[in-house]
Amino acid sequence: xxxxxxxxxxxxxxxxxxxxxxxxxxxxxxxxxxxxxxxxxxxxxxxxxxxxxxxxxxxxxxxxxxxxxxxxxxxxxxxxxxxxxxxxxxxxxxxxxxxxxxxxxxxxxxxxxxxxxxxxxxxxxxxxxxxxxxxxxxxxxxxxxxxxxxxxxxxxxxxxxxxxxxxxxxxxxxxxxxxxxxxxxxxxxxxxxxxxxxxxxxxxxxxxxxxxxxxxxxxxxxxxxxxxxxxxxxxxxxxxxxxxxxxxxxxxxxxxxxxxxxxxxxxxxxxxxxxxxxxxxxxxxxxxxxxxxxxxxxxxxxxxxxxxxxxxxxxxxxxxxxxxxxxxxxxxxxxxxxxxxxxxxxxxxxxxxxxxxxxxxxxxxxxxxxxxxxxxx
Amino acid sequence: xxxxxxxxxxxxxxxxxxxxxxxxxxxxxxxxxxxxxxxxxxxxxxxxxxxxxxxxxxxxxxxxxxxxxxxxxxxxxxxxxxxxxxxxxxxxxxxxxxxxxxxxxxxxxxxxxxxxxxxxxxxxxxxxxxxxxxxxxxxxxxxxxxxxxxxxxxxxxxxxxxxxxxxxxxxxxxxxxxxxxxxxxxxxxxxxxxxxxxxxxxxxxxxxxxxxxxxxxxxxxxxxxxxxxxxxxxxxxxxxxxxxxxxxxxxxxxxxxxxxxxxxxxxxxxxxxxxxx
Numbered sequence: 001x002x003x004x005x006x007x008x009x010x011x012x013x014x015x016x017x018x019x020x021x022x023x024x025x026x027x028x029x030x031x032x033x034x035x036x037x038x039x040x041x042x043x044x045x046x047x048x049x050x051x052x053x054x055x056x057x058x059x060x061x062x063x064x065x066x067x068x069x070x071x072x073x074x075x076x077x078x079x080x081x082x083x084x085x086x087x088x089x090x091x092x093x094x095x096x097x098x099x100x101x102x103x104x105x106x107x108x109x110x111x112x113x114x115x116x117x118x119x120x121x122x123x124x125x126x127x128x129x130x131x132x133x134x135x136x137x138x139x140x141x142x143x144x145x146x147x148x149x150x151x152x153x154x155x156x157x158x159x160x161x162x163x164x165x166x167x168x169x170x171x172x173x174x175x176x177x178x179x180x181x182x183x184x185x186x187x188x189x190x191x192x193x194x195x196x197x198x199x200x201x202x203x204x205x206x207x208x209x210x211x212x213x214x215x216x217x218x219x220x221x222x223x224x225x226x227x228x229x230x231x232x233x234x235x236x237x238x239x240x241x242x243x244x245x246x247x248x249x250x251x252x253x254x255x256x257x258x259x260x261x262x263x264x265x266x267x268x269x270x271x272x273x274x275x276x277x278x279x280x281x282x283x284x285x286x287x288x289x290x291x292x293x294x295x296x297x298x299x300x301x302x303x304x305x306x307x308x309x310x311x312x313x314x315x316x317x318x319x320x321x322x323x324x325x326x327x328x329x330x331x332x333x334x335x336x337x338x339x340x341x342x343x344x345x346x347x348x349x350x351x352x353x354x355x356x357x358x359x360x361x362x363x364x365x366x367x368x369x370x371x372x373x374x375x376x377x
Numbered sequence: 378x379x380x381x382x383x384x385x386x387x388x389x390x391x392x393x394x395x396x397x398x399x400x401x402x403x404x405x406x407x408x409x410x411x412x413x414x415x416x417x418x419x420x421x422x423x424x425x426x427x428x429x430x431x432x433x434x435x436x437x438x439x440x441x442x443x444x445x446x447x448x449x450x451x452x453x454x455x456x457x458x459x460x461x462x463x464x465x466x467x468x469x470x471x472x473x474x475x476x477x478x479x480x481x482x483x484x485x486x487x488x489x490x491x492x493x494x495x496x497x498x499x500x501x502x503x504x505x506x507x508x509x510x511x512x513x514x515x516x517x518x519x520x521x522x523x524x525x526x527x528x529x530x531x532x533x534x535x536x537x538x539x540x541x542x543x544x545x546x547x548x549x550x551x552x553x554x555x556x557x558x559x560x561x562x563x564x565x566x567x568x569x570x571x572x573x574x575x576x577x578x579x580x581x582x583x584x585x586x587x588x589x590x591x592x593x594x595x596x597x598x599x600x601x602x603x604x605x606x607x608x609x610x611x612x613x614x615x616x617x618x619x620x621x622x623x624x625x626x627x628x629x630x631x632x633x634x635x636x637x638x639x640x641x642x643x644x645x646x647x648x649x650x651x652x653x654x
Contacts (some may be wrong), residue, residue: 026416064441078491085491089503140413204579204631209606209624212568212613220614314496322610333591344506353495 067367068203075360083135087128090345118144140346144278145338150346153331160230160327161320164243165312168250172306180262185289187267195259202256207315209321211249218245228324242352246323250315254308261304265297272296306362310355387429387640390446393633397626398466401448410439412446412600424618432618436607440619443600444626450512450601451630454594456515457583459574462523470523470531471562475554476537486532489525497522507591512595519581531575548557561582568645574637579634586627 115121122130134141140150183195219227225245231238269275270293278288317329324330328347335343382388405436409430416437424440426433431440495503508514538544539562547557560577588594589603597604602623609619 050516072488074487077487078494081491082494086503089507092507162395200635201628201632204628204635206583206589206590206606206624206627208587209620209627212606212610213624216613216617216620310494312497314498317502317593320590332502336502341506344502348495348503351499352494353494355496359494369635 022345022361036281063371064367068364071360071363075356078356079353080132082289082356083132083349084128086130086349086352087343091124092184118142140349143335143340143343145335148297150343153343154328154346154350157326157328157331158231160325161313161316161329164246164250164316164325164327165309165319167240167243167247168312168316169305169309170255171251172255172258172308175251175264176258179255179259181266181289181294184266184270185285189234192263193297195263197258199256202252203260207249207253208322209319211246211251211319214245214249215322217273228322229326232268235329242323242325244323246316247321249322250312250319254312258304258308262297262301265300267291269293269296278375295369299366302362302365302369309358310351313351313354380425384640384644386636389561390633390636390638390640393629394637397630397633398446398452401452404449405440405447407441408442408445410442412438412442413440413598414425425432425653429555431622434605434619435612440605440622443605444602444623444652447600447605447623448626448630450581450589450599451585451627454519455518455578456510457521458581458584459577461516461520461590462527462577463570464624465523465565466527467566468533468593470528470533471535471558473528473532474535474562475558477539485528489528492521492525495522498587501584501588501593510546510593510596512599512601515594517583518588522575522584523581525543526577527573528548531566534569535562538562540563568641572642572645575638575641579631579638581626582631582634616637 046072112121120127133143138151140154142148142152143153144155179195179199182377183192186192217226218224226242230242233239270289272293275288275293281286283291316327317332320327320329321327321333327351332344335341335347409428416433417600418437420433420435420437422437424430426432431444433439434443469485473482476482497519498638500521501515504514505511535558544561546556547561552560577631585601586592586603589601590607592604592607593599594603605623606620609616609623613620623650
């Protein structure tokens with residue numbers, strides 16, 4: 001944040017605090033603001049204070065709280081800007097959803113009625129506010145094609161996409177940690193060369209192609225797994241089995257990247273002075289590794305895990321198509337082909353939201369692990 | 378040049394990459410068979426059949442020819458996408474570094490963070506949902522994603538260069554920030570940019586394949602590796618070569634580029650560590 005913003009902040013605060021009545025009267029003149037105010041009159045105030053005054057407050061707070069607040073501030077800002085960008089991008093689309101839904105021969109008054117029903121007749125910025133306030137309460141709007149609440153559609157699909165991403169992340173961590181640690185502690189050995197070779201290949205293999213090959217081997221030839229589809233969560237074991245091949249396919253490139261990061265981070269910390277000191281005071285190699293080197297190596301590894309989550313969410317979109325899993329990815333592609341843009345908009349917003357939240361969590365975790373980071377943002 | 382070829386990673390990478398670049402270039406002049414026609418009589422031939430080194434697909438099209446022409450699409454998409462990233466990202470990074478701590482720096486870096494929150498596939502979905510799927514839109518989607526990568530890299534490297542004595546003497550000599558950025562900073566970050574460029578190039582090829590696979594990339598009749606894989610999926614049980622070969626083409630190209638990037642990094646500066654956030 002800049003100092004100019006602080007000036008604006010004091011001005012905004014004056015406006016909000018000093019004459020709340022006046023500010024609201026001006027705001028009430030338009031419908032969008034009324035909705036906004038009704039939904040979150042307190043929320044708005046907190047938001048404004050958070051956005052603008054934290055700079056003034058910050059020096060007086062404890063470092064960790066200050067750091068969290070400053071991250072929270074940029075989290076909220078990025079969410080607001082991201083939602084505006086997504087909304088604006090989708091608004092650029094030529095053509096009117098109402099006339100698209102009703103087809104070529106629709107009467108103009110029918111189209112007008114549907115436009116009103118869909119809330120398309122109000123100005124752009126009011127629609128944005130309506131959409132954004134809805135998002136805050138978990139209301140994504142109504143699908144143009146299915147006329148059902150999008151939150152329900154997403155809710156159902158999320159129960160496949162989210163477990164898949166978590167499953168894959170777990171797998172990739174379970175593979176990458178031992179591999180990276182082995183390679184780093186036996187630097188230059190055959191194990192190291194082998195791990196590095198495999199990871200080099202793992203990064204180069206497109207995960208959907210790997211998925212197809214696994215289907216060929218494990219589903220078609222060996223018949224250990226089904227080639228696709230999802231049986232539902234009634235039988236959790238069966239459901240996990242259906243997610244296993246997709247999760248492996250998703251995890252392979254991520255595990256390769258993670259193993260490489262783990263190795264290089266560990267090599268860095270293993271050459272640090274404090275590791276030598278630990279060895280000198282009589283700790284065994286193993287003790288030094290677990291107590292000193294590994295803990296410090298976790299910092300860059302944590303960042304990469306956070307970044308990978310976004311790739312997993314996105315990668316899942318493609319992998320779901322290989323295995324015909326009815327997750328968010330399938331939903332998006334259906335919506336694209338049906339020009340159901342409000343669904344596309346909502347899913348994209350959800351994915352971006354997930355990425356921003358995860359990165360925020362990583363930043364916080366980072367500061368917990370490494371107190372040095374609390375000082376600067 | 379000697380240093381280049383004695384680096385094993387770089388030599389292997391260069392060899393792999395040039396095979397596919399050569400294949401793409403030759404395909405402009407000559408391919409073993411025509412890729413646009415349908416030849417049902419010769420469909421689904423196994424590899425090493427007479428006249429068809431890598432076999433044919435379900436329309437009887439020669440797979441070797443398809444891979445050669447498909448290399449064109451992959452390379453073109455990746456080159457332009459990396460180009461977009463460099464042309465927009467590098468000046469932004471230079472400007473941010475030149476005005477470190479200012480409002481402009483803040484805006485540039487915050488918007489970079491924002492773009493980073495959109496995985497390239499998500500950007501591609503958004504763009505294709507609006508403008509329809511095409512190779513051009515795939516390029517834009519991958520290119521946008523490359524911008525913050527190069528902006529961050531350039532800014533990070535440039536910041537340390539701004540503290541050097543030769544920049545100070547240039548300032549004393551009266552050169553402005555723009556001139557210093559281009560005359561003194563840019564030449565010194567070029568090595569880093571080349572290394573990152575090869576890595577982004579390989580990521581671009583993977584991204585293009587993924588987008589084409591789900592139908593958001595190059596549209597028929599333009600051959601593309603990703604779409605060849607998509608078409609092969611239903612026939613994988615009786616014609617596995619249709620799925621194997623284009624996939625191997627992707628793997629070898631990406632592997633080659635990655636090895637080249639690793640090699641270049643070692644050659645340019647053994648001490649260079651990649652910027653970590």
